[in-house]
Amino acid sequence: MPRYRAIVAYDGSDFLGFQVQSKHGVERHRTVQGELIKAVNQMGKNPVERIKVVGSSRTDTGVHANGQVVHFDLPFDIPGDAVRKGLNTILARDILIKQVDQVSEDFHARFSSHSKRYYYRVSTQDYIDPFKRRYTGHFHWHLDADRIKQALPDLIGEQDFATFAASGNQTATTIRTITRAEVEVKEDENELVFTFEGNAFLYNQIRIMVGVLLEIGTGRRPVDAIPALIAAKDREQARYTAPAAGLYLDEVAYNG
Amino acid sequence: MPRYRAIVAYDGSDFLGFQVQSKHGVERHRTVQGELIKAVNQMGKNPVERIKVVGSSRTDTGVHANGQVVHFDLPFDIPGDAVRKGLNTILARDILIKQVDQVSEDFHARFSSHSKRYYYRVSTQDYIDPFKRRYTGHFHWHLDADRIKQALPDLIGEQDFATFAASGNQTATTIRTITRAEVEVKEDENELVFTFEGNAFLYNQIRIMVGVLLEIGTGRRPVDAIPALIAAKDREQARYTAPAAGLYLDEVAYNG
Incomplete structure (x- = not known):
């Protein structure tokens, strides 16, 4: 499972913040993380075990990002730029994946940041x-x-x-x-x-x-x-x- | 009934265009003209005969304005700047009344423009x-x-x-x-x-x-x-x- 790091921009106006909010496994609001999870899992052909997307910061409702960073693992090995293009095709236009790179397995969007x-x-x-x-x-x-x-x-x-x-x-x-x-x-x-x-x-x-x-x-x-x-x-x-x-x-x- | 001319800015993204659309007198969509009619009538204390708002141009869905011009008649005579402030208090934040002036009764936002x-x-x-x-x-x-x-x-x-x-x-x-x-x-x-x-x-x-x-x-x-x-x-x-x-x-x- 290669790990990827993505740099993400978003207009936060129409999201209830970054962090996914679910009750009984059902998403209740549109969140950045929720949209990313859906897109990454669609790209990963919806594996049995749902792929997680981890962000560096839980931005609040209405807060924007030019350079939020997330990481996720894909069940196959493809170039970062192909991942970027694929995700941008799936995502709505208020989220933009600016860059995707393969990173080592111990990279963590939140804990590795300095x-x-x-x-x-x-x-x-x-x-x-x-x-x-x-x-x-x-x-x-x-x-x-x-x-x-x-x-x-x-x-x-x-x-x-x-x-x-x-x-x-x-x-x-x-x-x-x-x-x-x-x-x-x-x-x-x-x-x-x-x-x-x-x-x-x-x-x-x-x-x-x-x-x-x-x-x-x-x-x-x-x-x-x-x-x-x-x-x-x-x-x-x-x-x-x-x-x-x-x-x-x-x-x-x-x-x- | 003094006539007023207003200069109006709006972010057109969340409107189905300028022109009010109604069926059997019921508004079906959010339009700039529809919002202005509601605000002007609220300000005019909802007279028996509904106050009309006439615009210079029927901008399409998603089209913006920095300087749309409209005219309307109020059932009382108050300074233009008081009308501007009053309307801005009522209107949502994607419409801004930039200026209001009293004009002569024969002014027409559409037909008087050159x-x-x-x-x-x-x-x-x-x-x-x-x-x-x-x-x-x-x-x-x-x-x-x-x-x-x-x-x-x-x-x-x-x-x-x-x-x-x-x-x-x-x-x-x-x-x-x-x-x-x-x-x-x-x-x-x-x-x-x-x-x-x-x-x-x-x-x-x-x-x-x-x-x-x-x-x-x-x-x-x-x-x-x-x-x-x-x-x-x-x-x-x-x-x-x-x-x-x-x-x-x-x-x-x-x-x-």
């Missing part, structure tokens, strides 16, 4: 653009980007991000390492685009961090609010979660 | 981008933009565009005047963007013209194909209609 990069698009227009509503968070209060830029370095490093984890976070520890936290101002498009890179992120962590950064941008929180928030380890102190529509899983990195 | 501008986005990537599938036509054959640029001026002028009218066109004459026909190559985005301006267009005319221009771009038709096609007045000679998703009604112009 870092992830996300970006978050904020539309700052004073109205909700019909063409952006699915693809950006919308925040029409005046933002001072310099205040946000001053605050961003406070997120860098190995820290306990318990304040920034939504209830429902199920990981053993809330300590994570962030290696990159930046914002780009796109004046022409009335957008701010945040980029975050780290070893892993807690449930809703990026959307809660963006929420705090936007509140810093409006002046509602002081520029140096983040160290105290981190020290508090208390979700109640950071209650605004930026909308799912602005978030993109951009790249997952692996060793070797 | 020209319209459309653009058409073609994605030339070799795969269908999940984030563009709703917003561009997709054409992955190699296109020579210089060939298209050479052919475009042949569309300019007052000509009989019968070859470029889909069956279902119901206008008395197929003579139309095109004043602008251009293409811009956006290398970074792997897109071609066509712009067309004219006094009015026939049913599906722009999508059929784009189809011919793309066939000229691939070399399937000669660069000088258009004059002969126009002379033929025969739809059978231009059968490829570019997809609705790439088309945008950008602006409608009025005298005064």
Whole structure:
């Protein structure tokens, strides 16, 4: 059973998140993983034992991906590019398989990853653009980007991000390492685009961090609010979660 | 009954076109006009005689607008900007009222217009981008933009565009005047963007013209194909209609 790694892009708007949701073995909603499982099993000629598809990250309802990574095993050995073409023929157009490679049997999309990069698009227009509503968070209060830029370095490093984890976070520890936290101002498009890179992120962590950064941008929180928030380890102190529509899983990195 | 003119943007993906479709007075599908009629009547306190909403153009299923223009009469006199805000509160987020002005009683969104501008986005990537599938036509054959640029001026002028009218066109004459026909190559985005301006267009005319221009771009038709096609007045000679998703009604112009 050769193992394959696939890089997957999707418009998350019409999915109830990445993770398959089933009750008594019946899928209840359209999910990215559910669609991938169906496509991979169709391609694998529906073997007796259903082929599993494992993803690097369980993106939420409405969250997008340019570079989600999944792995699966096929019951026959064919070139990665043939797998890519075959899956794209089967899948609906809001999922795109960008690349497929054969990998060693011990590769695991989730556990082998050493870092992830996300970006978050904020539309700052004073109205909700019909063409952006699915693809950006919308925040029409005046933002001072310099205040946000001053605050961003406070997120860098190995820290306990318990304040920034939504209830429902199920990981053993809330300590994570962030290696990159930046914002780009796109004046022409009335957008701010945040980029975050780290070893892993807690449930809703990026959307809660963006929420705090936007509140810093409006002046509602002081520029140096983040160290105290981190020290508090208390979700109640950071209650605004930026909308799912602005978030993109951009790249997952692996060793070797 | 003061008359109002509204400039309307919409993501056409989730509408069965602009024009309301009803059978025995019951709406059968979600349409832009249908949504506008509901919102305007709600705002007008549902008067006994239902308020009509008249549009400049009946855009097809999946076609978008940045600047569709409509008119309607309200049973009371309030400022245009209050009408704009009120309607945006009622409408779903895939329709945006950009501007509302009071106009004279003889203004008519369709008959008072003297020209319209459309653009058409073609994605030339070799795969269908999940984030563009709703917003561009997709054409992955190699296109020579210089060939298209050479052919475009042949569309300019007052000509009989019968070859470029889909069956279902119901206008008395197929003579139309095109004043602008251009293409811009956006290398970074792997897109071609066509712009067309004219006094009015026939049913599906722009999508059929784009189809011919793309066939000229691939070399399937000669660069000088258009004059002969126009002379033929025969739809059978231009059968490829570019997809609705790439088309945008950008602006409608009025005298005064």
